[in-house]
Ligand SMILES: [Zn+2]
């Protein structure tokens with residue numbers, strides 16, 4: 191028996207398998223053969239390699255196991271343009287990172303699935319460099335983020351004072367333009383912290399994306415997932431990325447989601463997930479996506 195959920199996904203009542211009938215042909219989304227399981231995943235975890243996170247990769251895995259998670263994906267920073275040495279691992283470090291993620295996958299496979307991915311900075315001039323790295327490994331998931339406007343790292347606390355010198359409405363427009371530009375490329379599977387421009391709590395930016403209909407349309411056309419990122423609860427804005435309003439619109443547009451803590455310390459793995467799952471359900475979602483060699487898998491929501 192099939193019933194239609196509010197967000198346009200179809201739910202098989204007997205098995206709980208969720209299938210988006212409108213997007214069966216979506217490139218890379220392997221819906222057939224998905225085995226829905228109730229589990230909790232964290233698809234955005236950093237490592238000390240990026241220069242501003244703490245802890246060994248193994249400590250993140252152990253933290254995830256102790257928090258009862260069933261799947262964790264390393265999504266450490268890859269910034270190909272040399273802006274600042276403390277924001278990303280180097281391209282030369284990627285093989286070490288990848289190898290360690292695979293070692294941990296092997297070591298802990300009976301307790302947790304460990305996946306390897308990257309959080310790539312969107313930079314239109316460096317897309318081919320990113321594609322070279324991404325194409326050299328069998329990553330499970332590639333996230334894409336807008337962290338920069340020109341040479342300004344808009345998520346850096348050290349550089350947050352610069353917001354005070356900006357025309358914030360204009361800044362919001364430039365951020366949206368960068369997101370839309372990113373949607374024209376194919377190197378990624380997930381849009382990370384989509385409304386991170388609100389990070390420092392400026393009222394003008396807090397709900398700027400809520401009314402940007404063009405973005406929801408482009409993401410739907412693109413066929414990628416959007417991450418629900420819980421790090422925002424620890425930032426001045428004190429709200430997850432995306433906002434409940436955006437999540438509602440994404441669900442209406444049948445855009446799939448995944449979930450990540452953006453942990454930069456092992457103890458932050460899985461942070462605020464219980465409250466965030468409630469928000470996700472309120473928006474109309476009944477599932478999350480996980481990834482295996484960049485093919486999406488549909489997971490029922492736990493909790
Ligand atoms: Zn980020």
Ligand SMILES: [Zn+2]
Pocket residue numbers: 234236309452
């Ligand atoms: Zn991150």
